[in-house]
Amino acid sequence: MTLSIAQGKCMGHGRCYAVAPDLLSDDEEGFVAQAGQDLDVPAELVGQAQDAAGACPEYAITFTRS
Numbered sequence: 382m383t384l385s386i387a388q389g390k391c392m393g394h395g396r397c398y399a400v401a402p403d404l405l406s407d408d409e410e411g412f413v414a415q416a417g418q419d420l421d422v423p424a425e426l427v428g429q430a431q432d433a434a435g436a437c438p439e440y441a442i443t444f445t446r447s
């Protein structure tokens with residue numbers, strides 16, 4: 382299971398790392414620090430991953446179960 386954070390879409394709204402603090406964090410300017418990364422999601426963090434994908438108003442975050 383993968384959480385993909387698109388490069389260049391983040392506008393720094395801060396919702397994703399608020400709902401998924403064990404997967405995501407902010408950089409010094411409030412943008413998601415994992416932009417451009419594909420993160421492996423352990424089973425216990427699926428809920429956070431789903432919440433993060435649903436929380437981003439810029440559609441920058443995609444959760445894939447495969």
Ligand code: SF4
Binds near residue numbers: 390393396398412438
């Ligand atoms: S919710 Fe979206 S726009 Fe806001 S910090 Fe996260 S990736 Fe960026």
